[in-house]
Amino acid sequence: MRKVSLVLAGAIAGAGLTGLATQTGLLSSTSAVAASAEVYRSLNLFGDIFEKIRTDYVEKPDEQKLIEAAINGMVSSLDPHSAFLDAKSFRDMDIDMRGQFGGLGIEVTMEDGVLKVAKPIRDTPAAKAGILAGDIIRQIDGDEVKGLSLNQAVEKMRGIINTQVKLKIERAKSEPLEFTLTRSNIVVPAVEERAEGDVGYIRIGTFSEQTYEGLRKGIEKLNAEIGADKLKGYIIDLRNNRGGRLDQSVLVSDAFLERGKIVSTRGRNAEETQVFNAKSGDLTKGKPVVVLINGSSASAAEIVAGALQDHKRATVMGSRSFGKGSVQTVIRLGDQGGLRLTTARYYTPSGNSIQAKGITPDIEIIQDVPAELKDKVENKGEASLKGHLRSGDGKEEQSGSASYVPADASKDTQLIAALNLLRGVKKDTAAAAPNAPAPAPEAPKADAAPTEAPKPN
Secondary structure (H helix, E strand, C coil), X not given: CEEEEEEEECCCCCCCEEEEECCCCCCCCHHHHHXXXXXXXXXXXXXXXXXXXXXXXXCCCCHHHHXXXXXXXXXXXXXXXXXXXXXXXXXXXXXXXXXXXXXXXXXXXXXXXXXXXXXXXXXXXXXXXXXXXXXXXXXXXXEECCCCCHHHHHHHHCXXXXXXXXXXXXXXXXXXXXXXXXXXXXXXXCEXXXXXXXXXXXXXCCECCCHHHHHHHHHHHHHHHHCCCCCCXXXXXXXXXXXXXXXXXXXXXXXXXXXXXXXXXXXXXXXXXXXXXXXXXXXXXXXXEEEEECCCCCCHHHXXXXXXXXXXXXXXXXXXXXXXXXXXXXXXXXXXXXXXXXXXXXXXXXXXXXXXXXXCCCEECCCCCCHHHCCCCCCECXXXXXXXXXXXXXXXXXXXXXXXXXCCHHHCHHHHHHHHHHHCCCHHHCCCCCCCCCCCCCCCCCCCCCCCCCEEC
16 A cells, blocks of 8 residues: 655645555556557567666666656656655655754755845744844855755755754854754744734744644734734735645634635545535634735645635735645655655635636735846746646636735735725725734745745754
């Protein structure tokens, strides 16, 4: 038997609802046998070519790499989200979806070959040592960072708990600083909450194992901090959320719903067709909800936005979402890695597929982008990806919407509009947001290497 998982993601997919599957019904008809014979003739051709390369290529090739390249070519020809994962990639995916690992607690990004701290994670070795957002990491354990990829740098900082790492850091208006940090178990917060006056603001950055529990605790904390009688409602910020676990998107949606369908999946095989329904119990006790989305809200984030929109439980604001409406099954291949395979489309409660279309907000608010950033802000959706799964009804949105979220809340027009809606403030008397929520990173292209988005370590 093979271990399988259901996942939903934009740029990167991870482990999800876990079950077991077995291979059945291999050749059950004459036509299947005939088709299989043709396939096996082609496989023989592949074997002949592999043997010729192995024996006659000008230099001795790495046979394992040849096989992996052939597998990658086959799987990547299907759609942008299906992929073969070697053992290391599979482990990295599992770490990302669990949301915890041995490391230092720094979110880092690579800008023009420079490794920069996006932010230290609260209560981690990095934060306690005094590492700050904007710091530039020049050396890791005495080795220059220059020339490393983002993933390579992160891998050097992650490791076994209670082992040490030395960082050499460059900070503005300061001599180079050296830190010796001890790795600990890092739990990346999937949810961050804060009181925006009389409104509860909750940013969901990803759908990992930590998401629903983080949401539940965040709602409890805000309700106690603001007071149930004073709290006007909640803003659920899904901007730049690329997705994650299907089960967590269902739980998050259910947190605001008393009943009804949340999402359904339909695939080629009967086992891929499922319906997920809400259970009684609204964690917010019926308080008004605004959901913020943008062009990099994808997959699991779109499930939540679509479910709450269809049930009229929330007002969806912002700009049209990415449009990834497919489900991936992750199949573990022993110790050789895994296969991430697109096996189903998902549908909102009203039966709409958002594949290559996205979620259209109830109230469109276009975020202003500074002139110097206009060329750097991603505006591509699922429909722009080469080889994307086609929309079921033939309707597609070729152009995406911007994914920029300003760090300065006074310039965050989408957040301000959401606050004003919950407070009943008219547009011409709108006031700036009192506090700045944690800035969300600009999201990477869905088919690009993750060198454009902050990565925790």
